[in-house]
Amino acid sequence: MARKRKGRDISGWLVVDKPAGLTSTAVVNKVRWALQAKKAGHAGTLDPEATGVLAVALGEATKTVPYITDALKAYEFTVRLGQATNTDDAEGEVIASSDARPDETTIKEALHAFVGEIMQVPPKYSAVKIDGQRAYKLARDGEDFEVEPRPLWVEELVMLDRPDPDHVVLAMTCGKGGYVRAIARDLGEALGCFGHVTCLRRIWSGPFRAEDGLTLDQIDALAHSPELDSHIRPLEEGLEDLPQVRCTDAGLARLKNGNPGMVVASDIDYGEECWASHDGRAVAVGRFKAGELHPSRVFNQ
Template sequence: MARKKGRDISGWLVVDKPAGVTSTMVVNKVRWALDAKKAGHAGTLDPAATGVLAVALGEATKTVPYITDALKCYCFTVRLGAATNTDDAEGEVIATSDIRPADDAIAAALPAFTGEIMQVPPQFSAVKVDGERAYALARAGEEMDLAARPLWVESLTLIARPDPDTVELEMVCGKGGYVRSIARDLGAKLGCLGHVLCLRRVWSGPFDAEDGISMEEIERLARTPDLEAHLLPLEVGLADLPEVKATPEGAVRLKNGNPGMVFASEAEWGEEAWASFQGQPVAVGIYKSGELHPSRVFNL
């Protein structure tokens, strides 16, 4: 069997993704630049979107679900007066309107999009329909009746109104949110139509765009220790879970996939937590009666 190429390197690299590249392209560039055996990202950004794309390497890929499930913040601009087939500026205009609501009307409409809402994904999205991606069917000219999905929206705020045609908004939401759907549905509610003009993910869980490295810098520092110095430790991806300390014997048992003794700090019985030993993450699991029952084990 051929051996998989690349180094066993673990951690997180926070990339400030530019417009015009896919999330997969970013991951592939990071994997190449660090000569990493394994890499993945925590939450796709559309090619036209910019901002935080957290790339997990090696054992950190086991913590991706915790970042995917975390809250995220988006700043985006909605173009009023036009709907597109993609719900963003990349698509074709399919309807227009001369209506331009006042700022007060826009602000009054936003609460309807907060809390637990049901959201229909865009026609051009990665949602699967009978085993095929919706965007592939949409490109073939098919119109789909996509099912609405639940989304938690922590907040949706009017930031600015640069001109009558555009509105700048900030949204904090949970997993699976489509900003393009928010723009589309807000435009429909206001009677003026709308689509996303530009979109930036400001932060995702513990990762911030201001701390991200650019693609140009990744290219410049590729295959050097200076790029590796930008890596964040695996456990940053576990920031939302309480930490417990494993005993020496407990650490051995946990590494073998068995329940191991730990000293609890903030973890409560039945709660998911992560265990460390001598400063290194060992496992993630459920804390019960002085033991962690592992669901994921880290081989560092």
């Protein structure tokens, strides 16, 4: 018999302003402990040394994680020009260097090549899988391997500051699966001077913003208290990018059992993915077909 997981049945989102020096998994574990939650996960991994918004899904909200993962995200980061590292960030070893330092105009012109639909090769020290194994593990073991390029949508990439000849501060808005370290690496190569990330902060992810997040110190201070519960945001915020339909009373009963149910909709195309609500609460996500929602995920709130 499967062991029943202990904890509270709470659903929603807690937005964390992640500090440097912790993995995303460690942050999720801290949140789960502080809320005594039965189930928790995060939407979009941040590197250990990165800071900023990490949206932690609780309970039934974990079913909406893919929609936040797919949403646009914004980053601010600093690139150290003149050096390449084996990890593409400041944690790695310098493997190449250059005395070349491009001027601001050259940098701004080079950024255009990284906007729109681009092909990006993730860093070798990343969580992508190569023949079933994580790339970072193969890299640490000294294995020789190649990472295949993958498509990435970059909405915007702009220069914010040039504090000194060795550094440039950039802001990027991109879609799912983007590696800021790869942008720094490839920009350095395009400029002929090498480059790696020294500082990275995620400003927002979908509807969640870093300035609205709690720090880990705040979470520690509020642990196991109703005040921490008051910071939990509705599950429905994770569905913001999907159109909404409304269940009929009869449709509600059918959808709760995982069956197609009648919904009231406007401006929804046949086969379009959407979410159904009843009294403002999410009931299911699915495809709209001939007046019914055919559910792929059902929420038990």
